[in-house]
Amino acid sequence: MSLEARVPQQDRSRATRQRLLEAAIDCLATVGWSGSTVAVVAERAGVSRGATQHHFPTREDLVTAAVEHISSQRIDALRASLADLPAGPARVETVVGMIGEMYSGTMFRAALQLWVAASSDEQLRAKVVPLEAHVGREAHRLTVEALAADEVKPGVREAIQATLDLARGLGLANLLTDDSKRRARVLAEWTRMLEDVLTAS
Amino acid sequence: MSLEARVPQQDRSRATRQRLLEAAIDCLATVGWSGSTVAVVAERAGVSRGATQHHFPTREDLVTAAVEHISSQRIDALRASLADLPAGPARVETVVGMIGEMYSGTMFRAALQLWVAASSDEQLRAKVVPLEAHVGREAHRLTVEALAADEVKPGVREAIQATLDLARGLGLANLLTDDSKRRARVLAEWTRMLEDVLTAS
Known part of the structure; x- marks a missing residue:
């Protein structure tokens, strides 16, 4: 096969993989962990069982890849929104709002299904814990940067962590009813x- | 049957019911939603299938009763701990610590399984939402009382709500690893x- 023919095929394969991962996240968020089987995800993605098995031989493979995909998507989404921030006094408000967004919606719902499933599944837990630690560190780092926060000041580091914890709790409160x-x-x-803590001398 | 014989039997029946509910909560917290079947709960409680079916004919009945039991247990635990508070400056710290406790441990883990299962199960959601709203209101009311907080002051009501949301988020952060x-x-x-908000004039 010529290089010209191979590249589009690689593109198609990548697009199929991407479609499966997005369908997996969508399934997790809507029908939950136990309903998100390989067959259900393949059907939602509009991908044949054969092609699905080529990319993800087992449910474990699919779920692990979906976990990684969710993690990098959550970080990318936060990074992209923080890159385009207004200056001035509205900055803290905007950053807090963006973190609130990060812990609501489909991505959070899918991640929550994974966390809860991992809490009673050792193998899944072993995969989810390091990824979640990475997301947590990155979210913290990006927030510190976006706020130009001085973590040497007493309480600043904890107040930023509390912002992420609060957003997670608000995401949970929004799970069953519209809490917006x-x-x-x-x-x-x-x-x-938070502004008081950041500006205290 | 005489009254004397009936009363102990009622006691035994109540104790059996209680044992089943506690086993259900324990199952939810450890093996998760999908593993918590009537058979598994009955075995964990050491109650026969017949006696279990007498109390809870369906899984739905058992789960609903467990939801109610969790809700009242969580409120009772908070009420009991708030009733015996120290006076003076340590009061806010103690109350915040108690709310943190409320959203960690077995009861929170079991409740989390229910919330997540309810997010993709309409029938369960219809039962969980009003109970959860009740727990939220009671926890808020008890916290306001314990802190002798004046909710007319700007920000006080929201800061107390944030305390509960933060505790929920910290509970989630503690799900897969020891985050204490x-x-x-x-x-x-x-x-x-929170002290700053409560004491601001």
Whole structure:
């Protein structure tokens, strides 16, 4: 096969893989862990069982790749939104809002299914824990950068960690009902409290 | 049957029911939602299938009762611990620590399994949502009381809600690894920030 013919085929293969991963995340977020079998994901992706098995021989392979995909997507999404920040006093408010976004929506729902499944599955836990630690570190680092926060100041490091923990808790509160109005009020007050910590001398 | 004979039997029946509910919570927290079948719970409780079916004819009945049991246990545990609070400056720290406790451990793990299962199960969601709203309101009310907080002051209501959301997020962070050291640091800083809001004029 010529190089010209191989490249598009690689592209197609990559696109198929991508479609399967996105279908896996979508499945996790909507039908939950136990409903997200290889067959269900393949059908949702519109990919044949054969092609699916070529990419992901087992459910474990598919899920692991989906975990990695979710992790890098969550970090990329945060990085992209933090790269384009307004200057001035609205900055803290904007950053807090973006972190709130990171822990709501489809990606968070899918990740939550994985965490909870991993809590009673040793093998899955062994894969999820290092990835989640990586996401946590990156989210923290990006937040510190975006806020130009001085972590040497007392309380600053903990207040930024608390921002991520709070957002995770708000994501959970939003799981079964639309909690967006209450969340907006909580995050507004949180922004004010965080600004106090960041600007304290 | 005489009244004397009936009463102990009622006691035994109540004790059996209680044992089944506690086994259900324990199962949810350790083997997760899909592993928590009626048969598994009955075996863990050491109760025969017949007696189990007498109390809970279907898995739905058992789970619903377990949800209610978890809810009232979580509130009772918080109420009991808040009833015996120290006075003085350590009060906020103690209350924050107790709320942190409420969202970690077996009860939180079991509740988390229910929330996540309910997110892709309409029937279960219909039962979990009102119970969870009740727990949320009670936890908020008890916290306001324990802190003698004045919710008319700007930000106080939201800061107390944030305390509960933060604790929920910390509970999630503690699901797959022991996060207790980091949690203690985050809650210490949060206590300081909350004290500022509560004492601001």
